[in-house]
Amino acid sequence: MKWAIADVVGVREETPTARTIMLRIPGWTGALAGQHIDIRLTSPDGYQAARSYSLSSAAGAEFASVSIELMPDGEVSPYLVRGVSVGDQLEVIGPLGGWFVWKPTQPEPLRLIGGGSGIAPLVSMLRTHAEAKSTAPAHLLYSVRSPDYVYFRDELDALAAAADAEVTIQYTRHAPQGWTGTVGRLDGARVTSWAASTAPADGGTVSTYICGPTRFVELAADTLVATGADPLTVRTERFGGA
Amino acid sequence: MGIVTPGFFGKRREADPHLPPGQYETKDFPVLSAGPTPNIHEGEWEFSITNESGDVKRWSWDEFMALPIENVDTDIHCVTRWSKFDTKWRGVSLDTLFAEIETDADFTMAHSYGGYTTNVPLEDLLEGKAWVAFEFDGEPLDPEHGGPARLLVPHLYFWKSAKWVTGLTMHETDELGFWEVNGYHAYGDPWKEQRYYYDS
Numbered sequence: 001m002k003w004a005i006a007d008v009v010g011v012r013e014e015t016p017t018a019r020t021i022m023l024r025i026p027g028w029t030g031a032l033a034g035q036h037i038d039i040r041l042t043s044p045d046g047y048q049a050a051r052s053y054s055l056s057s058a059a060g061a062e063f064a065s066v067s068i069e070l071m072p073d074g075e076v077s078p079y080l081v082r083g084v085s086v087g088d089q090l091e092v093i094g095p096l097g098g099w100f101v102w103k104p105t106q107p108e109p110l111r112l113i114g115g116g117s118g119i120a121p122l123v124s125m126l127r128t129h130a131e132a133k134s135t136a137p138a139h140l141l142y143s144v145r146s147p148d149y150v151y152f153r154d155e156l157d158a159l160a161a162a163a164d165a166e167v168t169i170q171y172t173r174h175a176p177q178g179w180t181g182t183v184g185r186l187d188g189a190r191v192t193s194w195a196a197s198t199a200p201a202d203g204g205t206v207s208t209y210i211c212g213p214t215r216f217v218e219l220a221a222d223t224l225v226a227t228g229a230d231p232l233t234v235r236t237e238r239f240g241g242a
Numbered sequence: 243m244g245i246v247t248p249g250f251f252g253k254r255r256e257a258d259p260h261l262p263p264g265q266y267e268t269k270d271f272p273v274l275s276a277g278p279t280p281n282i283h284e285g286e287w288e289f290s291i292t293n294e295s296g297d298v299k300r301w302s303w304d305e306f307m308a309l310p311i312e313n314v315d316t317d318i319h320c321v322t323r324w325s326k327f328d329t330k331w332r333g334v335s336l337d338t339l340f341a342e343i344e345t346d347a348d349f350t351m352a353h354s355y356g357g358y359t360t361n362v363p364l365e366d367l368l369e370g371k372a373w374v375a376f377e378f379d380g381e382p383l384d385p386e387h388g389g390p391a392r393l394l395v396p397h398l399y400f401w402k403s404a405k406w407v408t409g410l411t412m413h414e415t416d417e418l419g420f421w422e423v424n425g426y427h428a429y430g431d432p433w434k435e436q437r438y439y440y441d442s
């Protein structure tokens with residue numbers, strides 16, 4: 001595997017501070033849902049900075065996509081969210097990572113918990129799940145600030161409407177008009193009640209994937225383990241930050 | 243070096259001789275783990291070294307604390323590209339532990355609570371290069387950073403510094419551990435940028 005020069009073939013604003021970038025990568029043969037790529041930027045004097053980004057595209061997608069949240073003081077994410085346009089080229093390597101992955105051959109129910117941009121690899125799993133017509137029940141718990149900050153809004157609605165996945169959104173600051181659910185941080189009690197409501201009736205195994213900022217992942221994973229989940233069935237990807 | 247990215251100038255300009263290629267300095271202490279953080283109490287914690295003949299030497303927490311403790315001041319480098327300078331640890335040198343072990347094997351596998359493993363050649367653990375650390379910055383090591391105790395092998399990428407470590411087994415050949423089977427490099431030298439399995 002080597003660094004490849006990818007063409008930016010599409011960009012989509014997901015939220016006021018996040019966007020998806022679609023890439024045509026030479027020799028790309030797809031990935032496993034949950035894997036990431038590294039993107040490397042090079043300044044005119046040869047200085048380089050690279051960061052990891054989870055793929056949000058389905059496993060078999062022709063174009064790889066990444067979905068990036070702007071970190072205001074960051075070095076790489078502001079450039080990717082604000083500075084890149086269709087026709088630009090970026091250096092990438094991947095797909096990478098072999099543990100935080102979901103395969104359509106996994107028959108057990110799938111539980112996904114995402115915070116902010118942590119939705120990216122989980123959407124890849126849901127897209128892969130839908131394309132493979134997997135019959136494994138899929139549940140997503142997605143924590144976002146407010147309705148404007150929901151990534152993949154239409155697609156999540158469509159997945160829920162088609163009963164491919166059950167989608168629960170936890171708004172942490174503001175909910176949409178007419179919202180009847182609760183508003184507030186995803187705390188242990190909310191994770192516990194969601195987990196209980198998604199538990200299979202036969203008490204069988206569930207695979208859980210948790211992704212987002214470090215603190216968020218710690219809270220969700222610790223809560224599940226404290227309420228009885230087998231740690232080996234809980235896979236995590238921590239994006240950094242607090 | 244690759245293509246120039248128009249309009250990208252970068253923020254962290256100073257070339258710092260302490261920074262391996264492709265790394266940037268952070269003041270935070272980010273967390274890289276594959277799953278939930280195990281919660282192990284000192285009372286149940288145990289460390290052991292098993293040699294190639296199956297002989298086991300064990301230390302309880304109290305026995306461990308009675309061993310000579312060293313202060314370690316070192317830079318650390320995570321494969322996800324952050325480096326942290328001048329981190330301060332306290333722990334027991336692997337030289338102290340191996341003084342009691344009879345072995346001719348060249349490779350070790352570190353085993354952690356939670357089932358994770360990582361492979362490290364024995365020579366990378368000896369001669370003042372590695373510790374089992376239980377204190378960071380003057381405080382007991384946080385569980386999310388590997389407490390009660392983790393391996394500390396600062397000259398390799400930090401995933402080799404197995405969190406929640408509970409033992410080493412000796413092997414005659416170099417077998418791959420959990421992270422290495424899942425795509426990371428078998429050895430992991432940050433100065434050679436050995437991040438992923440295909441890096442030479």
Ligand SMILES: Cc1cc2nc3c(=O)[nH]c(=O)nc-3n(C[C@H](O)[C@H](O)[C@H](O)COP(=O)(O)OP(=O)(O)OC[C@H]3O[C@@H](n4cnc5c(N)ncnc54)[C@H](O)[C@@H]3O)c2cc1C
Nearest residue numbers: 051052053054067068069074075076077117120239240241
């Ligand atoms: C395997 C993996 C997959 C990732 N996938 C994605 C993805 O799909 N989408 C995405 O947006 N990011 C993802 N990240 C995070 C990404 O790699 C960068 O860390 C992030 O874009 C910030 O980079 P930067 O250069 O802009 O900021 P930097 O210059 O590196 O850092 C600026 C500051 O922001 C802090 N920071 C870094 N990340 C976060 C965070 N997530 N939350 C809060 N503070 C943070 C840093 O600690 C630092 O203080 C992933 C990380 C990993 C390890």
